[in-house]
Amino acid sequence: MIGPDQAATFERCMAVGGVALFGADTVYGLACDPDTDEAVQRLYAIKGRRPDKPAAVLLFSLELALAAMPELGPRTVAALEGLLPGAVTLLLPNPARRWPLACGPDPETLGLRVPALGPAAAGLAAVRWPILQSSANLAGGPEARRLQDVPAAVRDGVDLVLDAGDLDGTASTVVDLRRFEEGGTWAVVREGALATTCVAATLDGLTA
Secondary structure: OOOHHHHHHHHHHHHOOOOEEEEOOOOEEEEEOOOOHHHHHHHHHHHOOOOOOOOEEEOOOHHHHHHHOOOOOHHHHHHHHHHOOOOEEEEEEOOOOOOHHHOOOOOOEEEEEOOOOOHHHHHHHHOOOOEEEEEOOOOOOOOOOOHHHOOHHHHHHOOEEOOOOOOOOOOOEEEEOOOHHHHOOOEEEEOOOOOHHHHHHHHHHHHO
């Protein structure tokens, strides 16, 4: 169970450039401050992940996400309001090049997550800090739905561990919204915890 005290410790870990292992809504993840180069390098090294691969930026409320990206147009904002919080990662246009360390080779595309927290992770709703987030596995390995499923090498490499019990175990669905504002075009890049039919039910209604 992640309560207020653990959430405050999580924020302090981010503030000092640490790397945390935590559970949210889909699979266990690694987190660090998205603007601290050393922390991002450590997170990638713990996973054995290539440093040129993009990660997501996660915020723990839709309000924070919308405030962080005021340049988003009204149709895209409506899409976020329809899909978030939820088990999706949204690829968004990022003309301001926010959080470039998370964007890999394309700084004008940002992957955004706002998780739908279950009761065991509810304390994380108090976290105001944006985080760079990647699944808590070795690169190419299976994702973890329980803390004990996270490889020992990953658990031993982090500064903080937050146990949120058993999660769904299916990674988020990745939805490309980069051209949604202009033409209503969207695509599912990776189907995961949220079915494509559910995504379509939300997004197609915004373009009718």
